[in-house]
Amino acid sequence: MRSAMGMAGRQLISRVRHVGRPRLPRRAIRLAEYEPPDRVVGPYFLPAGYRARDAPEYYVDVPPPGITYPPDVYRAATRLAQRSGSSRLIDIGCGNAEKLAALHPRFDVTGIDIGENLARCRARYPWGIWIEHDLESSGSLPLEPELLSRSVLICADVLEHLRHPERALTAMREKLGQVEGVVISTPDRERLSGTDVGGPPGNPSHVREWTRDEFAALVKSLGFENGLVTYTRPHTGTLTRSTVLAILVPERNERLLHRLTRRRG
Numbered sequence: 001m002r003s004a005m006g007m008a009g010r011q012l013i014s015r016v017r018h019v020g021r022p023r024l025p026r027r028a029i030r031l032a033e034y035e036p037p038d039r040v041v042g043p044y045f046l047p048a049g050y051r052a053r054d055a056p057e058y059y060v061d062v063p064p065p066g067i068t069y070p071p072d073v074y075r076a077a078t079r080l081a082q083r084s085g086s087s088r089l090i091d092i093g094c095g096n097a098e099k100l101a102a103l104h105p106r107f108d109v110t111g112i113d114i115g116e117n118l119a120r121c122r123a124r125y126p127w128g129i130w131i132e133h134d135l136e137s138s139g140s141l142p143l144e145p146e147l148l149s150r151s152v153l154i155c156a157d158v159l160e161h162l163r164h165p166e167r168a169l170t171a172m173r174e175k176l177g178q179v180e181g182v183v184i185s186t187p188d189r190e191r192l193s194g195t196d197v198g199g200p201p202g203n204p205s206h207v208r209e210w211t212r213d214e215f216a217a218l219v220k221s222l223g224f225e226n227g228l229v230t231y232t233r234p235h236t237g238t239l240t241r242s243t244v245l246a247i248l249v250p251e252r253n254e255r256l257l258h259r260l261t262r263r264r265g
Contacts, residue, residue, distance in 0.1 A: 031219070036217035044214075059117075076232075080260060084152070086150045087151075093156070093168075094113050097130075101125045104128065152183065153172055155168065155185075157185050181248060187209050191242035224248045
C-alpha cells in the first residue's frame, strides 16, 4: 500500500513539474476586458510619490549556481511558439542567453543586448544572431521582416532595469502585428517585498518595480489590447509566484491564447 507520505511527495513533484505552465489563474487580467483602476497615480502608473532609481548599475547576467531566472517565461514563450507555428524566438535584453540558447536548434534564436552580456553571447553561441541595441534609445528594434515572421518576442526581467521602459514597450508594440506574440516578465513589487514599498527598489540594478495591476495598466496604455497579465515564479529555487507575467498577442491570436492558457481539470 502506498504511504500517505509517498503520495504527498508525488503530488509535490507533479506540482513542481507543472508550475511553469502558463494556465489562466482566476485572478489573471485579460487586457481586452481590463479597465485600470480610477485612482491617482504617478508616472508609469506607479503610486504617487514613488521614487525611482536615477543611476542603476549595469546588470551582468551571472546567476547563482543551480538557479535559473525566470524559467517559466521561456516555457510560456515556447508553448506560444509551438501553438502558433513559430520557428524563431527573439530575446530582447537577452543577458547571457543560456535559456534562449538551450532552445536551439528546436528554434532559431536571436538576442538583443549591449555590453558584456552581448559579447559573451557572441563568443559562446556563434550560431545565433546577436544584435547590439540600447533599449533606452527611442528607435525601433533593429529587426528585419524576415526575422520577425513566425517569431515570438521575449523580454524577461528587463523593463525594471530601464529608465525609459516605455521606449522598449513601444518598440515591441510596433512589431506586434508582424510576430505571433510577446512574452514579458518583471518582478512584482508587493509580492517580492511582502509590502508595498515606495522605492527605489532594493536591487541596485533596478530603476522601478510594478505590481501586476500597475503593469497591466502600463502595457494597455501603450497599445497592447489583447493578452493577459498574471504571475509566475521568479526562479527555480521557489514555487512562490512573485513575478508578473504578461502574454501579449495580436488580435488574430486571441483565441489561440485562450486555448493555450485555459485551466485544466
